[in-house]
Amino acid sequence: MVAFGATVDITPSPSGNTTADLMASMKNRAAQLGSRDQFLYTDQFSNRDALIGYAEIGNELVHQFPGGFDVFCGAFGTGGMAMGVSSVIKMQNPNVRVVLLEPSSAALLTEGQGGSHGVDGVAPGFISPHVTRELYDEARTVDEGIARNMCRRLCREEGLILGTSSGMNIAAAIEIAKELGPGKKIVTIACDTGLKYLSGPLFS
Secondary structure, three states: OOOEEEEEEOOOOOOEEEEEHHHHHHHHHHHHHHHOOOOOOOOOOOOOOOHHHHHHHHHHHHHOOOOOEEEEEEEEEOOOHHHHHHHHHHHHHHOOEEEEEHHHHHHHHHHHOOOOOOOOOOOOOOOOOOOOOOHEEEEEEEHHHHHHHHHHHHHHHHHEOOOOHHHHHHHHHHHHHHHOOOOOOOEEOOOEHHHOOOOOOOOO
């Protein structure tokens, strides 16, 4: 970001993990900066434009799978990706199942109990206004360790350097595929690169 000319304003996390307090502090800081003339606060947790943008991915999936598919699963943070995709695919096929994913240590949707976790971009500690109950059928958790192991496996076996939320998505898709058995189509999205993790423990 600095290379692009940005000034990075850092909100420290004492634990190094994502927590509800951290997200609240970051949102408050962004709103504070956004009140100044030279700043724009995009408020991605409430900005409905995110749903419109991600709906295009839903359209892509509909075109790529003309025969349809059985399940779409994805981790949620703002909820923009999962809900934007779901709004399109459920219109095309109301029977497709949409499964939201969250880290097992921050199981707010599944167990009503948030918590600290280390998966960037997901489970902010509150339910975003984008998350609409009518647009998903199930929520389930994925262990962070399983997600990280999946990232390493994808790198070794597929040549894909992906981040931990993508590891969550793919691990869950495989688990669901095993549950449903042969002949079912499970779709997910690898939505983040692992490049920013190269200096950390994920791939070391």
